Amino acid sequence: MLPEHTPMESSTGHQRVDYHLLKVQAEMINQIAQVTRGTLVLNELLPTIANQLHQILQVSGCLMFPTHHPPAMATHQVSFPITQSVESTGEPCLIEVFRHLFQSYHSWLAQGKPLIIPESQGKLPPELKELTYPCDLRTIMMVPLLHGQSCLGSITLYQCDHEREWTVQEIAFIRGIADHFAIALTHQELEQLYQKQSQELKQKESALKVSEARNRALLEAIPDVIFRVNRDGFYLDWKAAIENPVLFLTNNCIGKHLHNCLPTEVAGLIWEHVEIALESDEIQVIESPIRQDGKLRYFEARIVKSGLDEVAVIVQDITERIEARLTLAQVNDALEVRVQQRTAALRKANQALKGEIIERQKAEEQLRQSEERFRNVVEISSNWMWEMDENAVYTYASPKVWDLLGYEPSEVVGKTPFDLMSQEEAKRVMEILASFTVLKHPFSNLENTRIHKNRQLVVLETSGVPIFDRIGKFCGYRGVDRDITKRKETEVEIINALAKEKQLGELKSRFITMTSHEFRTPLTTIYSSAELLEHYGTKWSEYKINNHLHRIQNMVQHMTRLLNDILLIGQVESGKIELKLTPIDLESFCTDLIYQIQLNDRNYHTIKFTYSLEKFENKLGSNHGRNNAASSFSSARPYMDEKLLRQILENLLSNALKYSPKGSTVEIKLTCSANQAIFKISDQGIGIPEEDQGLLFETFYRGTNVGTITGTGLGLAIVKKCLDIYQGQIDLESEVTVGTTFTVTLPIYYVLSN
Structure with a gap:
């Protein structure tokens, strides 16, 4: 400075x-x-x-x-x-x-x-x-x-x-x-x-009273057993379950030790975790079985510190969850502990006296601690607690709604349960609840499907009790929602597994029926020809011997094709077949394939083949380079998977010939564009009934109108699986006694020539 x-x-x-x-x-x-x-x-x-x-x-x-x-x-x-x-x-x-x-x-x-x-x-x-x-x-x-x-x-x-x-x-x-x-x-x-602190103090006192009243009301709506015990294991107070309690308690339990009211094993387990919760300030969760009314049930106890030397325990029945998850048989053995009457009476008197002294000393402290206890109960509960008015509009939602539906409590207040459902589900649930609201009755375990904020579906189990004011006027409901989505998903998985098992059984039955029929006839023919050759081969002419030998060869080829078809389906389903593109001349390929098929056709069918090439310039833009691009595409060679293409066309043409009258015409049209090839195979055969068209591509399935025409039910299944690998498409148009047209669309790739 x-x-x-x-x-x-x-x-x-x-x-x-x-x-x-x-x-x-x-x-x-x-x-x-x-x-x-x-x-x-x-x-x-x-x-x-x-x-x-x-x-x-x-x-x-x-x-x-x-x-x-x-x-x-x-x-x-x-x-x-x-x-x-x-x-x-x-x-x-x-x-x-x-x-x-x-x-x-x-x-x-x-x-x-x-x-x-x-x-x-x-x-x-x-x-x-x-x-x-x-x-x-x-x-x-x-x-x-x-x-x-x-x-x-x-x-x-x-x-x-x-x-x-x-x-x-x-x-x-x-x-x-x-x-x-x-x-x-x-x-x-x-x-x-001073004014600020006075105002804050009044607001806190008012909020404390409102919160305590709400928490007490919510506590009554919880369907589970709730009780408090101190570090020494003595009951301080309790709230009974709304229905079907897993642990039975009465007012006589207050002041008693856990061992006086619960089985020894359960009481010891809870008391052990009471000490852990008090020392670690962490929520303790235990699961244990208990026998009730001759039946083994399971409960889950959540233990949370609610005071200096006391904890709150929420007991929930989880029997259904344990049985669904582990599918365990009910345990047959259970232990019951009987305590001598005189010892129980003495402990009850001593604990009652101790509880009275503690209550008198902590009267002023209870108001502050009650809010903390009820808040802890709400926070550790796995259920979403709510209140709604007489119009089914939510007036309160606990923070657990975020875990269940992804909404903040403020986003739910002001809405109805039906706002969180689809229209159909809202209508169904509304009709069910109407029967309860009219009579002002409680309801429980109502399954309903809500829509999560991320648009996923969540299945909830809803329970509620009516609310009345001092003069008995109906004010609405308060209750809880429990997420049972996983349980419902497990049920659906079981149903789907049973359906799939049934489907596999039907497929196995069709396979056995098909193979027994398709193999028996060729084997019979082979056996018959072989036996005739054995006995009369030295006496027959060379022409007759060759005729039987050709019959044997044809039957062997037929069985070989059948086995190859079954193996091909197995390879496709196991993912062993991949798309392999090679250059191909589609017009020559189709001509050769038709020639080979006609060589084996003994019913004198006519196969008409037409080939057309779209003008590629129509697919291009109108700029000045259009003519050059069109010229390049015209000189291009297509690349396709020849093996898969042969399987598709050979099966479709074979079926067209098999189910068409003798001497009729089968037409195949090929149209090529810049990026795809379209095959249309049309026949004048027996046609396919409309009720069969949806199942036609299933393995071993055949139309109901095939009559005595032989077949395996594999041809169209192979076509569909090859198209799936090729990422192609097949369309069907058919009319009984008129004919059938299959349209196959396949992508093709071009390599421009120099």
Whole structure:
């Protein structure tokens, strides 16, 4: 700090003060005192005081700002907040100067000493010189607002255009105003703090009562058994299950030890985890079987610390979950522990006395702890708890709705359950609930399907109890929703598995029937010809012998084709066949295939083949390069999988010939475009009934009108599986006794020639 900037400490002794200044000071102090008495508002008084100081001391400006409040300023023009008085006066730069000075000399001001800089322009620090240049700042006096050990702000007077010396009376005048202003400011802050704390306390007390009432109501809606025990294993209180409790408790259990009310094994297990929960502050979850009414059931107990030496235990029946997941047989053995009557009575009396003493000592503490206990119960429960009014509109939803449906509680409040369902499901559930709401009866275990926020379906099990006000008027329902989606998915998987097993059984039956028939006839023919050759081969002519040999060869070829078809289907289903593209001349390929098929046709069918090539330029754009592209496609060679194509066309043509009258015509049309080949195979055969068309591509399936025409039911199945590998498409048009047309569309690839 340069010597010329060192703050000047002025004396505060009993100096003679100008009478006029004393009179004005008294008036201003009286105004400030009215703020302390509550008749004036401090923020409204700030501009008035600043304007009075500006006029009385004849300075260029006066700036007053508390450190914890937005600054207020008054100039010789008008008394306004800073943000409304800076455009014409250049005050933004002065505000930055004064704030910088306040921060730099805070330790000096905190001692109650005024900061006076009497030097002209050029003596200020360099970083402030540029800011004050437009204002021609000459003199500054900054008096702290000091109360106790805290510096609450400052009153800053400044003079522009010419230098000014401050008199001792003026300094004492300003310090007197600053001291009273600091007292008023402190009083206002304390008053505001008191009002804020009082309001917050009232809000917390009100919220605490509302929360306790709601939590108690929700606790009653929970269908499970809930009880509290202390570290020593004694019951403090309990709530029974709505129906079918897995652990039976009564009011007589309060004050008793776990071992007095539960089986020894269960009581020991719970007590062990009570200690763990108290020591670790972590939720403990245990599962255990228990025999009830001669039946083995399973329960899940969630143990959470709810006080210094006590826990809350929520017991839920999970028998269905355990049985569905593990499919275990019910356990036949169960242990029952009988405690002597005299010991039980003694423990009951001792615990009742102990509980009464504890309740009396903790009466004031219960209100605070009850909210925490109920909140913990809601948070650890795996169920979504809700309340709805008489119009089925949700008025409350616990945070668990996020885990079940992906919604925040605020998003659910104001909606109905039916807003979260499909239209069909909403109609079904609405009809079911109507029978309960009319009679104001509780309902439980109502299965319904909701729509998750991510559009997935969630199956819930809903239970609810009616709500009535003090005069018995029906107000709505409160209850819980439990997610049973996994359980329902397991049921669906079992049903699907049974259906698939049935389908496989039917497929196996068809396969056995087909193979036994298709193999028996060729084997009979082979056996018959072989036996005839054995006995009469030396007597027959060479022509007759060759005829029987050809019969044997044809039957062997027929069985070989049948086996090859079965093997091909097996290879396709196991993923062993992949698409292998090779160059191909489609017109020549089809011509050769038709020739080979006709060689084996003994019914004198006519196969008519037509080939057409679309104009590729029609598929192109209309730019100037269209003719060149068309010429390139015309000279291109297509690439296709010849093996798969042969399987597709050979099976379709063979079926067309097999099911067509002798001497009829079978037509095959091939149309090639820039990216696909379209084959149309049409016959004049028996046609396919409409009820058979949907199952025609199933393995071993044959039409109901085939009569005595032999077949395996594999041909069209092979065609469909080859098309799946090829990513092709097949369409069917058929009319009984008129004929059938199959349209096969296959993608092709071209390599342009040079």
